[in-house]
Amino acid sequence: MYEKTAEHFSLKQKKLPEGHLLVNLGPSHPSTHGILQNVIQLDGERVVDAESVIGYVHRSFEKLGERYTYNQFLVCTDRMNYVSTPLNNIGWILAVEKMLQIEVPDKVTYVRMIVSELSRVMDHIICNGILGVDLGAFSGMLHLFHHRENIYQVLEKLTGARLTTTFCRVGGLEKDIYPEFEKDVKTIIKGLRPAIEEFQSLLVNNRIFMDRTEGVGGISAEDAISYGYSGPNLRAAGVPWDIRKDDPYMFYDKVDFDIPVGEDGSVLHRTLVRMEEMRQSLRIVEQLINGLPTGAHHADMPHIYLPDKSKVYKNMEELIYHFKLIMHGIKVPKGEYYMATEAANGELGFYIVSEGEKSPWRVHVRRPCFWFYQSFPELVKGSLLADTVATMSSMNVIAGELDC
């Protein structure tokens, strides 16, 4: 088994020098955050060479996208970044809506943005919390998990599901917000603000944490751009790119928020950038929740948005639309579109090629993880084995997003 692995990956084709050891981290390993493998060549405790092997959770979403209708593909996007599901849903739906050139009511956009930002907080809690756990600081994660649970409960009330939310529909939301939505979100913000401060002080005042993260696994801004980094990992390297500012979608040009920027792209800076992003997200949510408009939760377009079920049984028009939408799907006009949104890990792009059929001719997902994770061998070369765990953890690799 060991020999076979050695032959399989290129770094074993050359004979291992005396005293070197080949370690398989993964495919399923407590510190690999999903099913992916790292083959690491060690000299003592120092990493000489590394190689990443992915593809263990590949589910052919792009192929399925060529068969499913536009609304059906939404459930596939749920399973990409399963830590912040609504962000994927919203990215896909925005791309389809842009192709159909439909405008949704303000309320829909507001709710989508609130849920986006709460998901970003959720994702960053996981990333930073688990980084702490990997380095031996367990309590930080526990403190924040209570608040993450609160966000999950809001999502559950809003969509009926916790993990696979399937939140949006083309033309609006799956269902209207529930009456206490505003109050619940305000409670979350109120609880999260001090908790984030506490969490950060737990980490940065910890000598062990600082020693193990400062200057570890760093990347220069130039390399980060060359590798196609995006999101917090790119900003930690000192590049202030954020699609919410550079190419605003939804109402991101109308809210106030700052973009945190790090310096050397190390584990510490990635962590701190995420910390600050959580605060900025809460700032956005606060601005939005105070001005939440009232009105319908979908655009008035019966040929695109599924009609109310109670009307389907009584009215002929609604019955026809219902039948057409279920059987034939939405016909998106011929054309191509690339829609990039700022997901928790970085630029999540949906590239759709439509030939005017009920399902796209080609769907491509630009996953942020896929682009920055390929630099992993370069980041860990020369560091210690324990640092590889910290590096990978702080990059926030989500296997579902990596393989798609």
Next chain:
Amino acid sequence: MKETIQSFLKDKFPHFISKEEEILTNLPTFFLKPEGIVPVLFALKTAPGIELNYLNDLTAIDWLGKKTPRFEVCYLLRSGNKSSTKVQFRVALEEDEQVPSIISIFKGANWPEREVYDLFGIRFAGHPRMDRLIMPDNFQGHPLRKDYPLEGFGQDYLVEDLLTIHLKEDMEA
């Protein structure tokens, strides 16, 4: 932006433009010949006023039965200095044609090129390691090709090799 790049290409690399076709898209798109992709992208990376220094996306489209040549490799580039400027370059390829790898310009092209090879069977000349990335090494065919069936060719050989379970025999018995 589109006009700037258009005049830049016509000025310096007119022999690399393969055709001018208007397609319905939100991205300015340029068709290049395979041999032109490396010099053009390298020049545009530093060209003053354009600076497409970020490889945003790399993918391919299979136009089986819709267009010839059959494949199109799409390079989506972004200028980081002028916010949100995105430009797409396309190379049309026949089934056995190769396109040069752009790893020398963008390090990040490594995995996406391997992914395109894995799923479409398009080879990138000069890539240091043109192996499968996502599918298992003993996988047959390229799944994102339009003539690859959605259910696969039948994956007995995979199950057999990986798990030594003979699914089909079990079912027949």
